[in-house]
Amino acid sequence: MSSPTGPASGLPVRMPRPRQPGRHRRPEPVAAPEGAPALVLAVPGVPSATARGLAEEVASIARSELPGLDVRIGYVDGEDTGSAEFPTLRAVLAHTAAQRVARYEQALAAGVEAKEPEGADAVVVPLLAGPDGALMHRVRQAVADSRAAAELTDVLGPHPLLAEALHVRLSEAGLARADRARLFTVATAADGIVLATVGGEEAVQAAGITGMLLAARLAVPVMAAALDVEGSVAATAQQLRGAGSAQLALAPYLIGPEVDARLLDAAAQDAGCAVAGALGAYPAIGKLALSQYTTALGIAPRPSGAPVR
Secondary structure, three states, X not given: OEEOOEEOOOOOOOOOOOOOOOOOOOOOOXXXXXXXXXXXXXXXXXXXXXXXXXXXXXXXXXXXHOOOOOEEEEEOOOXXXXXXXXXXXXXXXXXXXXXXXXXXXXXXXXXXXXXXXXXXXXXXXXXXXXXXXXXHHHHHHHHHHHOOOEEEOOOOOOOHHHHXXXXXXXXXXXXXOOOOOOOOOOOOOOOEEEEEEOOHHHHHHHHHHHHHHHHXXXXXXXXXEEOOOOOHHHHHHHHXXXXXXXXXXXXXXXXOOOOOHHHHHHHHHHHOOXXXXXXXXXXXXXXHHHHHHHHHHOOOOOOOOOOOO
């Protein structure tokens, strides 16, 4: 029998946990704002099942960071054949804009008060680690051709999270220690890194910023080179050898779809370097894509595990 203040039997009672005050309390869950525009990933390179799988993984990471987020995938260099498997960026943006107008018209027809669509239909985030003038021109052209109200963000790098991702890919290939604090060595660890990118000199300069962060993590020299400039990778490797590096590694400053893997392998062979994997769908890629989206919209979801002040 219970008293007004609780069970008389003395059994434990599960009470609501009081909200912990101060900076260590758990962050409130954050979701995408209602009616927020779609995040459209602009995927470079030749459309393929591999590129689609990678983009879908990046989209899944972004959704996990911001529940309710509408993420779509469009291929920059695809063909307008109406393919549901590999839709072009232009087609995805046009469809996104049409859907938004249709929702508004359906609400009016149903007698529901609705605001006329305003602001961006979509935020386009290029799936690129660094700048590529030629490819970005094609992205801008696709946005213009779609006639959608789309906002185009910058590329994902340079950023410290990309240096982390490069470090992980090198360690996975046995070319760097996973953790400098651990007291063991990797016999195949490189003593010089060539950071391979595409996009010409502008891309090399941008990659060099992330390269400095990677050099600080690994305590070895890192130099950037352009895969799409003939002889650039081999010349950079020679420069590192001239400075005293003997065991070199090629670290792709690439997400993956933007370059033919055979070009990367050929450059590594010419330079006499072991090669690590591309960045791929490393978690940081999805987080950086989301960061570009939220910055464009002026919203800032709290990072996972961040303290609340």
